[in-house]
Amino acid sequence: MPFTESASNRPGNPYPIRPIEESEFDAFVAVDEHAFHGSPMSDSDRRLILERFEFDRSLAAFDGPAPVGVTMCHSFQLSVPGGDVLPAAGVTFVAVMPTHRRRGVLNSLMRRQLADVGERGEPLAILWASESVIYGRYGYGRASWSLNFTLKRGEGALTRAAAAAASPERSGVRLRLAEPQAVLPELAKVYDAVLPSRAGFFARSDAWWRRLTYDPPEHRGGSGPLRCVLAEDDHGPRGYALYSARDTWSDFLPENVLTVRELMATDPAASGALWTDLLSRDLTTEFRLRDRPVDDPLLYQLADPRRTRPAMVDALWVRLIDVPRALAGRRYASPVDVVIEVRDELRPANAGRWRLTTARDGDTGPGLAASCEPASGPADLALDVTDLGAAYLGGTRLGALAGADLVSELRPGAVRALSAALAWDPAPWCPLVF
Numbered sequence: 001m002p003f004t005e006s007a008s009n010r011p012g013n014p015y016p017i018r019p020i021e022e023s024e025f026d027a028f029v030a031v032d033e034h035a036f037h038g039s040p041m042s043d044s045d046r047r048l049i050l051e052r053f054e055f056d057r058s059l060a061a062f063d064g065p066a067p068v069g070v071t072m073c074h075s076f077q078l079s080v081p082g083g084d085v086l087p088a089a090g091v092t093f094v095a096v097m098p099t100h101r102r103r104g105v106l107n108s109l110m111r112r113q114l115a116d117v118g119e120r121g122e123p124l125a126i127l128w129a130s131e132s133v134i135y136g137r138y139g140y141g142r143a144s145w146s147l148n149f150t151l152k153r154g155e156g157a158l159t160r161a162a163a164a165a166a167s168p169e170r171s172g173v174r175l176r177l178a179e180p181q182a183v184l185p186e187l188a189k190v191y192d193a194v195l196p197s198r199a200g201f202f203a204r205s206d207a208w209w210r211r212l213t214y215d216p217p218e219h220r221g222g223s224g225p226l227r228c229v230l231a232e233d234d235h236g237p238r239g240y241a242l243y244s245a246r247d248t249w250s251d252f253l254p255e256n257v258l259t260v261r262e263l264m265a266t267d268p269a270a271s272g273a274l275w276t277d278l279l280s281r282d283l284t285t286e287f288r289l290r291d292r293p294v295d296d297p298l299l300y301q302l303a304d305p306r307r308t309r310p311a312m313v314d315a316l317w318v319r320l321i322d323v324p325r326a327l328a329g330r331r332y333a334s335p336v337d338v339v340i341e342v343r344d345e346l347r348p349a350n351a352g353r354w355r356l357t358t359a360r361d362g363d364t365g366p367g368l369a370a371s372c373e374p375a376s377g378p379a380d381l382a383l384d385v386t387d388l389g390a391a392y393l394g395g396t397r398l399g400a401l402a403g404a405d406l407v408s409e410l411r412p413g414a415v416r417a418l419s420a421a422l423a424w425d426p427a428p429w430c431p432l433v434f
Contacts, residue, residue, distance in 0.1 A: 015061040015068060015105055017112050024067065025050070028060055028093075031070045035095035036130070048214055051207045057089075059113055061096075061105045069096040069105035071113055074434060076202040078124060081394050081424035082331025082367045083196035085203065089117040089321075090434050091127035110138045114321065114346055123322040123329060124392075128315065128433050135317055139346055141390025143318035144200050144428040147296060147310045149289040155307035156279030156287055158272065162301035166272030172233045173273040180213040180228040186237040187228075193266045198293075199330075199393045200316050200428035212262065212432060213242065222246050226261065229277060231270040239265030241274045245284065259288040262431055271297060291315070293429035294395070316430040318389040323350040324372040326392065331367030332358045333394075336421035338414050341379035342388060353379050358421065367424075380414035383407040394424030 020028050029041060029049070041049070054075060060067035074090035091113065096105045117125050129135050132142075158166070168174060180187075188209060195201040204212070215226040223244040231239035241263040248255045258281055265271035275298055279287055292298070294312065299305050320326045323342055337357045344350035355375035358368035387406045390396040398419035401407050409415045 015063055015100075015103070015108065017059055017061045017108060019056055020058045020060050020067065020070075022055060024060070025053070025055075027067050028058065028070050031060075031067055031097055032093055032095040034097055042216070042218065044216055048211060052205075052211065057116075058093075059109055059116070061100075061109055063100065068100040069109050070094070071109050073113065073117065073125070075122075076126070078126060079195050079199050079201040079203075080330040080392075081199045081333075081428075083365050084329060084331070085195075086124055086326070086329045087120075087122040088124040088126050088202070089113075089120070089122050090202065091125055092434055094127075094130070106134070111346060114138065114319070118321050118347065118349075121322075123320065123326040125319040125321055126430075127317050127319075128430075129317050132314060135319075136386050138319065139344060139385045139389060140317040140319040141386045141388070141392075142314045142396060143390050143393045144314075144316040144395040144430055145294050145312050146291045146315040146429070147294055147308075147312055149287075149292060149298075149308040149310055151279065151287040151289070151307055151309075153285045153287075155302075155304065156275075157303045158276055158279075158301050159303050162272050163276055166269050166276050168273075171269035171273060173231050173238060173270050174233060175273060175277055176230045176232060178228045178230055180215070180226055180242060183228060183230060183237075183240075184209045184213070186230060186232075187240050187242075187264075190237050190240055190264050190266055194264055198426060198429050199424060200395075200430040202430070202434075204432075208432070215244075220244065222248075223257075223259065229274060231265060231273050238267060239263070239270035239274050241278055243278060245281075254283040254285055256284045257286045257288060258284050260290065262291075263289075264431070268297060272301060275301065291431055291433075293427055295425075295427045316393070316428065318392050320350065320385055320389050320392065321347065323385065323388070324354055324374075327354070327356055327372040328370050330370070330392070331365065332370055332421040333367055333423050333425070334358075334417075334420045335368060336370075336417050338380040338411075338418050339375045339377055340388070340418070341382035341410075342385055343383070344385040347385070350385055353377075356418075368421075378410070380411040381407055381409050381418065391419070391422050393428035394422055395428040398422055 057073040061069035072093040076088045077085040078088035223246045242261040245258040353375040361369040391398040402415045
C-alpha cells in the first residue's frame with residue numbers, strides 16, 4: 001500500500017502511528033479491552049478475531065513500545081441502492097487507552113485511516129458507532145436504522161391472511177430444524193439471494209459466517225445454544241432463523257425468553273412461515289427480535305402490530321471517501337440533475353461542486369444510473385459530506401436533513417428532487433454488527 005506521510009508520523013509527534021505486527025496483536029486488543037471495559041479473550045475468541053483481522057489495515061498509535069490508541073478496517077463489498085456492490089472499509093476496533101484520552105490520539109488515528117482508505121481506492125467507509133457524538137467530526141453520517149421488538153406470549157399472532165399465505169399447503173414451504181454450523185452453505189445461499197435487494201449488506205466470507213454463528217457457552221448470558229430453523233422447498237432453502245432461548249421457570253410457570261439473532265428470507269411466504277413457527281413456540285413468555293429493518297414486513301403481518309413496541313436505533317454510518325465515484329456507483333429512484341456543493345475539511349478532493357445527473361442506461365436493473373462530474377456553474381444545494389453520507393443509502397431522507405437546517409437549498413425544488421432520487425425501497429439494513 002502506498003504510504004503518505006501524515007502529521008501523525010512526522011518528527012516530533014509524541015504518538016507515531018503504524019500498522020501492527022502479528023506479535024503485537026494482544027497489546028492491540030488490550031487497548032480495546034481497557035476502553036470498552038472488556039474481559040481478556042478466550043483462546044476461541046482470539047482465533048475467531050484473528051481469522052478476520054487484517055494486519056495491513058490495522059493502525060496503532062504508540063507511546064514508546066506500547067500501543068495507546070487503535071483502529072482497524074475490514075475489506076468489504078457493500079451493497080448499495082440498485083443491486084450493485086462497492087468496495088468499502090469497515091471501520092472497527094476504535095479505542096484509546098483511558099490514560100491517553102484528550103491528547104489527540106483518536107483524531108490522528110481517524111485522519112490517518114481516512115487517508116489510507118482513500119489510497120486504497122475505496123469510495124466508502126462504514127462503521128457502527130459506539131459513541132454517536134464522535135463520528136460526525138470525521139464525515140460519517142447515520143445512514144441506516146434498525147428496530148428492536150419485544151413481544152409477549154400471544155402478541156405475536158399473524159393476521160389470518162399472512163398465516164394462510166405461509167401455510168405449507170399454499171406456499172410449499174417446509175420447516176426443518178438444523179445445527180447452525182451444519183447448514184452454513186444453505187444460510188449463505190439465502191443471504192446471497194437477498195443481498196442485491198438490500199443496501200447495507202456486506203458480502204460474507206466463510207469467516208464471517210463463523211462469526212455470526214459463534215456460540216461459546218460463556219457468551220450465551222444464560223440462554224441455551226444457538227439453534228436454526230430452515231425454510232425450504234424441493235428447490236432448496238428459502239429462509240432461515242437463528243435463535244436461542246432461555247429456560248426459566250417460576251412456581252411451575254414458564255418465564256422463558258426466545259431471542260432471534262437473525263432471520264432472513266427470500267420471499268414473503270418463507271418469512272411468514274418462519275415467524276409463524278417462532279412466535280407460536282410453546283412454553284415461551286417473551287420474544288425478542290433485534291436489529292430488524294425499519295420496514296420489516298412483520299410490522300404489517302401481525303394481528304396487532306402495536307404490540308411490537310418498536311425501538312429505533314441508529315445502525316450503519318457511512319463516510320464518502322470519493323464523492324463522485326460513490327454517487328455514480330449507486331442507482332437512483334427518480335430523475336435528477338443537480339449541482340451539489342460539498343464541504344469536506346478532511347478530504348479536500350471531495351470539496352467543491354459536483355453535477356449529479358441520472359439517465360437510463362439500458363440496464364434492466366432497478367432505478368436510474370448516474371454520472372457525477374466536477375461542475376463550474378452555480379450550486380443548487382450545499383451540504384457537508386457528513387449529511388451526504390447519511391442520505392447515501394436511502395435510509396435517511398435528505399429532505400429531513402434540510403428541515404434540520406443541515407442542507408442549504410440554493411435553487412427552489414432542488415432538495416425535494418435530490419431527496420426523492422436518493423430514497424430507496426426497501427430501506428437499507430445491515431443485520432450484523434462488525
